[in-house]
Amino acid sequence: MDYLRIKGGKKLGGSVAISGAKNAALPLMAATLLGKNRLSLHNMPDVADIQTLLKLFTKLGSDYEFSDNTLRIKNDAIDSTVANYDIVRTMRASILVLGPLLARFGHCEVSLPGGCAIGQRPIDLHLSALEKMGAHIDIRQGYVVATAENGLQGARIVFDKVTVTGSENIIMAAALAKGTTHLVNVAKEPEVVQLCRFLEAAGVRIEGIGSDELTIEGRDRQALEFADITVIPDRIEAGTYLCAGAITNSELSITKAAKEHLEAVIDKLEKMGFYFTYNDDTITIHPAKRIEPVEITTSEYPGFPTDMQAQFMALATQAEGTSTIEEKLFENRFMHVSELLRLGADIALNGHLATIKGKTELCGADVMATDLRASSALVLAALVSGAKTDIHRIYHLDRGYESLEKKLQALGADIERLSE
Numbered sequence: 001m002d003y004l005r006i007k008g009g010k011k012l013g014g015s016v017a018i019s020g021a022k023n024a025a026l027p028l029m030a031a032t033l034l035g036k037n038r039l040s041l042h043n044m045p046d047v048a049d050i051q052t053l054l055k056l057f058t059k060l061g062s063d064y065e066f067s068d069n070t071l072r073i074k075n076d077a078i079d080s081t082v083a084n085y086d087i088v089r090t091m092r093a094s095i096l097v098l099g100p101l102l103a104r105f106g107h108c109e110v111s112l113p114g115g116c117a118i119g120q121r122p123i124d125l126h127l128s129a130l131e132k133m134g135a136h137i138d139i140r141q142g143y144v145v146a147t148a149e150n151g152l153q154g155a156r157i158v159f160d161k162v163t164v165t166g167s168e169n170i171i172m173a174a175a176l177a178k179g180t181t182h183l184v185n186v187a188k189e190p191e192v193v194q195l196c197r198f199l200e201a202a203g204v205r206i207e208g209i210g211s212d213e214l215t216i217e218g219r220d221r222q223a224l225e226f227a228d229i230t231v232i233p234d235r236i237e238a239g240t241y242l243c244a245g246a247i248t249n250s251e252l253s254i255t256k257a258a259k260e261h262l263e264a265v266i267d268k269l270e271k272m273g274f275y276f277t278y279n280d281d282t283i284t285i286h287p288a289k290r291i292e293p294v295e296i297t298t299s300e301y302p303g304f305p306t307d308m309q310a311q312f313m314a315l316a317t318q319a320e321g322t323s324t325i326e327e328k329l330f331e332n333r334f335m336h337v338s339e340l341l342r343l344g345a346d347i348a349l350n351g352h353l354a355t356i357k358g359k360t361e362l363c364g365a366d367v368m369a370t371d372l373r374a375s376s377a378l379v380l381a382a383l384v385s386g387a388k389t390d391i392h393r394i395y396h397l398d399r400g401y402e403s404l405e406k407k408l409q410a411l412g413a414d415i416e417r418l419s420e
């Protein structure tokens with residue numbers, strides 16, 4: 001198994017290009033199940049989660065090629081509508097095939113994702129929305145067995161909670177339903193917006209894109225003609241590299257980034273004393289005179305993203321004073337705390353609230369990655385740890401960060417990937 005060895009204490013500099021957003025690429029790929037033509041998805045990140053979904057697509061009978069960050073795909077000969085446990089358990093976002101398969105083929109069987117490191121993460125909202133659209137849903141031997149023999153019907157659906165993949169699933173289902181679907185309390189994440197634009201360019205009428213209410217005119221099971229698309233930049237990867245600049249208090253630039261998707265993250269970094277300059281799609285972070293503590297509460301977009309919480313916790317260990325981080329979205333997303341403590345951080349946990357006292361001198365240690373974003377917090381902490389840090393189980397990082405160690409090496413970090 002691979003692990004990362006980082007020798008901390010070096011200033012970083014230079015620039016790094018941001019990859020396409022994994023969380024935008026996954027629903028766009030799922031949406032291609034609604035279409036019949038060959039198309040290209042550009043700026044696809046080459047990360048393990050994308051490979052996992054491609055593995056599932058092979059089983060479904062999809063025809064595709066993936067090279068040089070471009071996916072050429074055609075889904076006119078799908079001959080299976082089963083997403084099996086082996087794949088879904090490695091990536092719960094595989095649930096994104098549920099809406100499109102059901103809407104297009106009237107039947108599908110998708111394994112329940114089960115538990116994951118950051119909490120229960122149910123899919124009840126996906127299922128109840130599909131039932132409202134006329135689907136019959138059974139849970140059999142760990143599988144969601146969904147049928148809608150005469151297709152899905154448009155419906156009015158009010159989401160109880162804001163759910164990103166839940167919104168995406170139902171938007172895709174509504175695109176091929178019969179009649180109009182009104183969705184209320186929809187996620188507004190940029191990844192959801194890009195999915196809507198992709199469907200719109202394929203002829204689906206959608207009103208309210210970017211707001212929390214959508215009206216979608218379904219195409220009554222008529223397969224769509226998609227246009228090529230370029231995946232938006234990964235705002236979480238971008239935020240992580242900005243944090244790499246911040247924690248080492250270095251000047252560095254990220255290129256191919258979308259500043260408009262990073263407002264909450266940049267706002268917090270500014271409050272901590274860093275400042276920014278911008279040039280087209282390049283964002284440069286400049287060192288702080290003194291790193292100030294910060295108060296963070298995670299929320300849905302455009303609020304502060306839960307996917308950046310762990311990285312800011314690592315950064316808060318270097319602030320002069322006491323910071324707080326409140327996690328509002330997931331009940332168990334503080335797995336990184338015990339590993340940060342091993343590196344010498346001073347963090348107290350009380351339910352959903354973490355209190356971080358800084359500044360602490362971090363030491364090197366062996367640590368273990370527990371989920372995707374928790375792992376990146378360990379990488380950031382290791383960049384300022386006195387001696388060497390070995391980060392194990394980095395398959396979590398490989399799920400969502402393209403060429404992480406190469407990008408950090410290019411910024412001047414002393415980091416290598418080794419095998420144990």
Ligand code: UD1
Binds near residue numbers: 026125161163166331
């Ligand atoms: C997506 C992102 C993930 C991010 C999360 C929150 C992808 C592939 N993943 O995950 O990186 O951390 O949004 O921004 O885009 N919930 C229910 N019932 C449901 C669905 C969700 O109770 O049917 C709850 C969840 O347990 C959680 C909250 O709603 O507390 C938000 O989860 P959700 O937005 O669905 O997260 P994901 O879409 O899985």
